[in-house]
Structures are given as C-alpha cells and as structure tokens.
Amino acid sequence: MEEINVFRNTNAIFFDFDNTLVSFEEKSHEALQKVIDDIYNYVVENYSNNKLEKNEIKKVVFEIAKSLDEEGVYDRKIWWQTALDRLGIKAGMEDLYEWTQIYWSIASNNVPYEDAIDLIEYLKKKGFKLGIITNSDGEWGDKKSRLSKFPLISYFDIIIIGGENNIKPKPNVEPFIVACEKMGLNTSSCVMVGDDPVKDCLAAKKAGLRAILVDRKGQVKYAELYADYVVNSLKELEEIF
Template identity: 25%
Template sequence: MKSNPVQVKAVLFDFDDTLMYVADGRRRAREAVATAVASLHGVSAEEALAMLEYIEGRMEARRSFDRRAWFLDLLDRLGLREERRGEVLGLVKMYWDSWIRYSKPFPDAEQVIKSLRPSHRLGIVANTDGIPGFKMSRMESSGLLHYFDVVVVAGDDTEETKPDTAPFLLAAQLLGVEVENCMYVGDRASDVLGAVAAGMNAVLVGGEDFISLPHIRIETLLELIDELTPASPGPSTTREPRR
C-alpha cells in the first residue's frame, strides 16, 4: 500500500542483501574456507563448515566483521593453534574472492537507482568488512557505486557500525539533507530501527520478521519506485460549466 512519504529528498540504501544478491557468494565463501582448512589440516570439511557458520552468527551478533578474527577463532576451535597465523590472510583473500565472484546486483537494483536518481539524492550506508577500505573496494567492484552521491562505511567512516544512529546521521549531513527528509532502505530490521531512531523514514526489503513499524515493508526493490512516486489524483468531481 502506498504510504506517500512526505518530502523524501534522499534515499539511502544498504548494500549486501539489499542492492546485491550475496547469498550464493556468502555460501561459496564459507565452503571455500572450510575446504581449504580441511585440505591443509586433515580435518572434516563438514565439521569446519558447521563451525564457521556458528562463528559467523556469533560474530555478526557482536558486530565483529573482521574475517581475520573469524578464521583465527575457527582454527583455534579445530585445535590448530600452532599452524594458524600464517594462513589466515590467505583464507581471508580466498573468502572474499569467492564472495565477490558469486555475488551480483539484484535484477531490479540498477533500474530502481536510475529511476530515483533524477529526483532524489542517493547514498549507501553499509557496515564495514572489518578491514579499513576493503568494503569500499568491494562495492566499487559491483559497478553500482558511480550512481551514488555519498557512501558511508559504518565502522570505517564512523566509530560505530549500524544500527547505531551515527552512520545514518553522517550520511544525511554529507548529502546536505535533513534526516526527516531521508529514507533508508535495508533488509535487516535492526538497521531499519537504527534509521528510524536517527529520525529517517525507513523501508524494510524482503521477508525478515520484525516488529511493527510506522513505515514501509516491500518484497522487492522495484516496489520502491511506486512508494516514492506521488499518488495520481483521482477523477475530478468538478462539473464542466454549461456552454
């Protein structure tokens, strides 16, 4: 249902799972690391993968995004303390190479961005990958970054990561738009709540369960065009004058 948000002048997007389809990339990245660890150390690839999935959930809940820490934890838990440190950077490279290779923009992402660009300022607010500068480099490889006026990497450009309000407030400041005239579009309820706490309008994309908000929920990015297009006036009830 069209909500007709008032005076939305800027639209800020999350990156992974909002503009970019990364489910295959994430899965392939985990599998590549688990297979490499199994091959190097003679452990079960299935055990390594299950352990890595557990570590991923635990680290993301703590907003710890540095894969170096993830993989050190993995090797520790598998009892590989002596051999571990020399190979961690190689595992990080393998992980992100696989992630990038098998990730791609959602089919409607570029269409939506191009449609909004003439009438709105556009930005990205995304969390760090844990290594300063790496998230920006990864976003540049997507082919989408040139459409955006501002990109804020929370955790690199701000001390706090999303859902803290600081990254959202910085993005609005850099765009020169009041926060109440900004709309944030993301796939995580926690980030949507952060944007709302900062004073923005917010849109949740996809099927993640979340608490009720006085904002918008859509299933695909394409619906955003309709949400940000002014409603057409209904048929006029004014009679034509007699001639």
C-alpha cells in the same frame, strides 16, 4: 495509504549494498565453504589425533559468521579465530590471512540486482538525493573496489563505509547520522533501505530515519516490527516514491 504517507517528505534515500543492491549471500556461502575445506585440511595436517569432522567445522563457521556479521564484526580474521577457539584449534596469523584472501577471492564477485538498477534510475530521475551506507570488508577485502563495480555508482551523492574513516559500523547509529549530516538533511527526511532487519532497519530507526526492509525471500519473521515498510522487490518502491 497511511503506511505510504510516512514517506511523503523524503528528500534522501540511502541503501545498504550487499544483498540489497547486489547479490552477496550465495557467493559468501560459497566462499565460506572454500574456507571450511581449507580449515579441515589444516586440521588433518596439523592435528592428526583430532577427529573433527568437516560437517562440525562447517556448522561452527557458519554459526560464527552469522552471529558476528549481525553484530557488525566485519573482519573475517576474527570470524576464523572465533570459530577455531570454539573448535579448540590454534592457527597462526598467516593462516587467518590466507583464509581471508580465499574468502574474498570468491565473495567479492557480486552481480547487481535488476530491480536495483531500475529503482536507482527511477529515483535519480525523480530528483532524490541518493546514498549508500554499508560496512567495511576489513583487511584483504576492498569494499571501495566492490562498490566501484556497481553500474550506477556515479548516481550516488555520498557513500558511507562503517568501520572506515573512524566511523563505527552498523548496527551502530553513527553511519546513519553521518550520512544525513553530509547530505545537510534532518534524519526525519531520510530513508534507509536494506535487507538486514537489525543492522539496516532498527539501527536506522534508532538514528531517526525511516526504514524499509527488503525481504526478497519472505524469510524475516514479524518483518513489520523492524521497519516502516516491507517489500519483496525494490521495484515495489516505485509505488511509494
């Protein structure tokens, strides 16, 4: 029971949003593929001598998206520009904006996880302070709008969006510290729950919070090294809190 006891003095619980409270990865991948299709068409139309295959573009875009997302780079225009630089392709700002619009027209359609709804209702009844700590969607994205669609958004006492209001994005420790300060609580009495081992868990622990990793597919290697506790479903947290 020792690993459960580390949470006994918890007063507030913060949640990541994408892939923690709502499904995001599948829609993001679908959106990336749509952008890749459009980039390929752009190359065919503007670089007739370039023999770039769509699979090569896909490989680079997905690699760049994963890398920059882990670094907390939320501006999708930077994702596309970085990918184009690696591919040796030039595009105008209007093209970067268009691809960003295409991306968010698909990626913003997120479905809440059932276990998230159940857990939030459970924790609210138990009297815990609740919050969300997430990163901005950047230009042409609208994190506030996406957050507002979560069925139980009114249950959260505070929402911190890294990358907005002069708050640095995760994995910087600033959003975690700001969240605890706004709650009027010490970091040691707060817990962060998220799906990203680095941006959510290691960053939260560095800030002084406890961290719980939600590894829904059991894909994180050595998951216990990143967090104080690891679960495959949010329902498991009802046994802790």
